[in-house]
Amino acid sequence: MKTIVLNNRPEGKPTLSNFEFVEVDKTLNISEGEILLETAYVSVDPYLRGRMSDAKSYVPPFKLNQPVHSGVVAKVLESKNEKFKVGDYVSGMLNWSTQQVSDGEGLNKVDPEKAPLSTYLGVLGMTGLTAYLGLTEIGKPNKGETIVVSGAAGAVGSVVGQIAKILGLRVIGIAGTDEKIEMLKSKFGFDEGINYNTTKDMKSAIAEAAPNGVDVYFDNVGGPISDAVLFSINQFARIIICGAISVYNETELPTSLSVQPFLVKNSALMQGFIVSNYAEKFPEAIQKLAGWLNEGKLTYTETIVDGFDNIPQAFIDLFEGKNKGKMIVKI
Amino acid sequence: MKTIVLNNRPEGKPTLSNFEFVEVDKTLNISEGEILLETAYVSVDPYLRGRMSDAKSYVPPFKLNQPVHSGVVAKVLESKNEKFKVGDYVSGMLNWSTQQVSDGEGLNKVDPEKAPLSTYLGVLGMTGLTAYLGLTEIGKPNKGETIVVSGAAGAVGSVVGQIAKILGLRVIGIAGTDEKIEMLKSKFGFDEGINYNTTKDMKSAIAEAAPNGVDVYFDNVGGPISDAVLFSINQFARIIICGAISVYNETELPTSLSVQPFLVKNSALMQGFIVSNYAEKFPEAIQKLAGWLNEGKLTYTETIVDGFDNIPQAFIDLFEGKNKGKMIVKI
Structure with a gap:
């Protein structure tokens, strides 16, 4: 049985040396009420970077020398819990371990017949819930409005853009390669795409792509891209702060354009979104x-x-934008 | 009849040369439906600085060589409008003129028997409405919570703090002189006051004054003071952006700490507040x-x-913090 623990806290960009593989040569035994799980798929997500620091946050930081955990789909190998039987698949927050014991708390059964198992970590999991609930609960989108999505080719962003299209919005995506921009338009139906790596004047590019201004901004990145969007926001604009991948690895507190004058001029709203605050809406959202x-x-x-051994590298690659859509490790 | 027009647009801090006095030696005549008004009190407010620039904003900028206008209380000298009779007092957005003609649109009668006339520009006017509606509509304060108010000794800030006390919050005010801090506590009942001019480490001072963290931040100033408050905000904090006096005079776009990571970590909300968006709630608010x-x-x-001639200087003095509470010019 192998487990990945947090060896030391990243300073700036995470590296392989922040993680350690611990191998234990013993059989895991389960007690009454417990199940033995074999990991099938592991989700790696930018927000995990926050938990690797020991700064105050909405969830406690990972402990040093303890297993890292994230969204996982696992198979039940043994069960002494009546809710789960051998062969069932479950999803939930679980350790980066090849096998582990659980009491079943917080785990949901998922059905490989209904959808591929990996989607329960993506579009039917936290990714899809984040996109749908962030957009609808804070963004309150109306048909005919314009939305800008940053990190648009990422797991959450690509779903946000598609839902916004379904709801009748004009959708502009920002991403970092021409290939991603092409995918936004051809695969996900975005109306416009802006490559921030090849666009010199982001402010003008956004204004041009959004001739009626920006009503909703779904912000996955923060930093200078988000600064540029501010110049185009409309009165009563809603800005969903879903992530700030551009600054997660900063060792100094980042600065940017003061948002306050933009917000007051436009009676605009900016709100931090964390999907776990909306748990009571999950069933309805998953159904949608x-x-x-x-x-x-x-x-x-x-x-x-x-491969299990590639989990840390897959996580690190998120910050290089090496993923398209949801990044998942298959064990 | 004298009028103050915008002579040229301020660059940075406004100066007397931005304004010009135009004297017209003629009798104003009114037509059917109109009234002739004599100005009694003029409100000078930081937000007027925004209208003196020609940047995109929620209200159109003042035109060059046209009268500046703001909240005014005036006396009806002549009337051909059945809604107003000679001797009535009215309040509304009116020109910086000693006399003017109006059709009565947007003017409200005010009663000098019920409250001093100047209060209709202050605590019973836009100032009080801004304080009450900003606090309740965006701040959604709950008994037992902690609020920080910046620009606390200003017109809006001092009312916000008092309402927050009435609603059962712990109230911390930030202001720029020891005399103002003393006034916040002795006159307005604030629990704590912080003098930003004599406090070296604002971040620690705020954390100390708010041992349970900050649930509501009523922001009248923006800039480094607001940066310092961010470190103490609680989960689900609400930040009302009511003004940004610290940056109104900046000629370059100001930068500050990126707020996004603070908002996402705390699921916090930041919203620009403009009182005119809440007009349907004015009657209820004024009653309160x-x-x-x-x-x-x-x-x-x-x-x-x-004195009428001192209107421009009174306006300029706002940016030096020379006012305590609402700044009003009596004609």
């Missing part, structure tokens, strides 16, 4: 997402990396 | 404010400057 998926209105991209 | 005023629960401070 599964419906759109079955109707073929929603598609997704995954980058699947093979 | 008048009630508290009569019960002696709400008090106010005015800085009253004498």
Whole structure:
């Protein structure tokens, strides 16, 4: 049985040396009420970077020399818990371990017949929930409005853009390669795409792509890209702060354009979004997402990396934008 | 009849040369439906600085060589409008003129028997409405929570703090002189006051004054003071961006700490507040404010400057913090 623990806290960009593989040569035994799980798929996500620091945050930081955990799909190998039987698949927050014991708390059964197992970590999991609930609960989108999505080719961003199209918005995506921009338009149906790596004047490019201004900005990145969007926001604009991947690795507190004058001028709203605050809306949201998926209105991209040993590198690669869509490791 | 027009647009801090006095030696005549007004009190407010620039904003900029206007209380000298009779007092957005003609649109009668006329520009006017509606509509304060108010000794800030006390919050005010801090505590009942001019480490001072963290931040100033507050915000904090006096005079776009990581970490909200968006709530709000005023629960401070010719200087003095409470010019 192998486990990945946090060896030391990253300073700036995470590196392989922040992680350590611990191998234990023993059979895991389960007690009454427990199940033995074999990991099938592991989700690696930018937000995990925050938990690797020991700064105050909405979730406690990972402990040093303890297993890292994230969204995982696992198979039940043994069960002494009546809710789960051998062969079931479950999803939930679990350790980066090849096998582990659980009491079943917080785990949900997932059905490999209904959708590929990896989607329960993506479009039907936290990714899809984040996209749908962030957009609808904070963004409150109206038909005919314009939305800008940063990190648009990422797991959350690509789903946000598709849902916004379903809801009748003009959708502009920002991403970092021409290939990603092409994918936004051809695969996900975005109206416009802006490559921030080849665009010198982002402010003008956004203004041009959004001739009626920006009503909703779904912000996955922060930093200078988000500064540029501010110049185009409309009165009563809603800005969903879903992530700030551009600054997660900063060792100094980042500075940027003061947002306050833009917000007051436009009576605009900016709100931090964390999906776990909306747990009571998950069932309704998953139903919506599964419906759109079955109707073929929603598609997704995954980058699947093979092998347990590649989990840390897959996580590190997120910050280089090496993923398209949801980054998942298949064990 | 004298009028003050915008001579040229301020670059940075406004100066007397931005304004010109135009004297017209003629009798104003009114037509059917109109009234002739004599200005009694003029409100000078930081937000007017925004209208003196020609940048995109929620209200169109003042035109060059046209009268500046703001909140005014005036006396009806002649009337051909059945809604107003000679001797009535009205309040509304009117020109910086000693006399002017109006069709009565947007003017409200005010009663000098019920409250001093100047209060209709202050605690019972836009100032009080801004404080009450900004605090309740965006701040959504709950008993037992902690609020920080910047620009606390200003017109809006001092009312915000008092309402927050009435609603059962712990109230911390930030202001720029020891005299103002003393006034916040002794006159307005704030629990704590922080002098940003004599406090080296604002971040620690705020953390100390708010041992349970900050749930609501009523931001009148922006800039480094607001940066320092971010370190103490609680989960689900609400930040009302009511003004940004610290940056109104900046000629370059100001930068500050990136707020996005703080907002996402704390699921916090930041929203620009402009009182005119809440016009349908004015009657209810004025009733509340008048009630508290009569019960002696709400008090106010005015800085009253004498003489029409001193309007521009009174406006300029706002940016030096020379006012305590609402700055009003008595004609």
